[in-house]
Amino acid sequence: MMQAGPLVVAASGGVDSMTLAVIAHRRSNPPPTICHAISPAVPIDATARVRRYAQREGWHLRCIDAGEMNDARYLANPVNRCYFCKTNLYAAIAPIAAPIAKGAIIVSGANLDDLDDFRPGLGAAAEAGARHPWIECEIDKKTVRAIAADLGLDDLADLPASPCLSSRIETGIAIDPRTLLAVNDCERLAREATGAAIVRCRIRREEVVIEIDADTLAALSPAQRESCVSAVTERLHSTIGLSRRGRLAPYQMGSAFVAGGSSAEVQGRSAAPPPDRSA
Structure with a gap:
């Protein structure tokens, strides 16, 4: 994938996307564009981490407003809230990816373990044509941490998970x-x-x-x-x-x-929103 076309990495600031961004920058030609969404939903430490790495590694960093705070569907905080978050995120990244080159690939840090969880955002990624290198290579969170450690990225290898x-x-x-x-x-x-x-x-x-x-x-x-x-x-x-x-x-x-329902109920719900309820 590193040689398949220019990459645009969606970097949240967590170990998965940050390790992916480091590898992509060091191994891809041309170098990737790293996109990071700044939002009240993103932990302040995560944004600071992205900026530090961008300066240290020499990334071409684009900080964006994904616009989810203007989406009433997201603000309503339904069970598939993440679908609307990622829909807005990839819609904001698309205009950045398009001028880079035909065939630019948007990639995320989703890992193999995410397939065992309720991840509505993966549906939004599929609709946007985004790809997930860790999943495609069957790499789980534990292995991502090991890769980060092998690269000398100890701060990432030991970084506790911190979702939005x-x-x-x-x-x-x-x-x-x-x-x-x-x-x-x-x-x-x-x-x-x-x-x-x-x-x-x-x-x-x-x-x-x-x-x-x-x-x-x-x-x-x-x-x-x-x-x-x-x-x-x-x-x-x-x-x-x-x-x-x-x-x-x-x-x-x-x-x-x-809290509002059993985990079994949550796991059974669709990742994508029913069309008649999304307005």
Whole structure:
């Protein structure tokens, strides 16, 4: 694929897309264009990471507004919210790819493990003609991390997963840019208060759940737990007026997503939106 045509890499700032971007830049001729969407839904640290790598590696970086915050379907936060996010993302990348050369290929960092999860965004990628080198080479997340380590990209190899901030909002609660910025800030506060590597500030209908990795949670004293919860709930109240009880819990992947229904229900839903419900 590196020699099949000019590449445009969609880089979110996570280990998968960043490792792919490094390899593509070092091995492709001509060098790829790296596209990164700046949005309230993208963790601030992720954007900073992309910019650092772009400067260090000499990437041709294009920072874009994917426009999902102007899409009422996305803001409604349905079960297939990611479909609308990726639809907007690839629509924003397409005008960048088209002038580069005929046959320019848009690639993402999706890996083999993603096929075992509910990933509505893969449907949007298929519609846009985007390709997934890790999947095509049958490479999973563990192997991506090993590749990053072999390349000396230790910061990426050890980077905890950090999906978009909209994933912290329980399905069905409307997405608001101010809330996402507050969530980003609260996760920073929780990391500072606990030293946890994995932090999720989940906004639910009745409460705020601060999830951290189980080992760190078990080591916290009652006073540390109370301090962390107070810092987060007070910040949410002072910045966006959100007053809900808070609690700490062990990290559970996708827990905000499945809060409104069982994981079996979620897995059974279509990745693409029903045409009569998308308006």
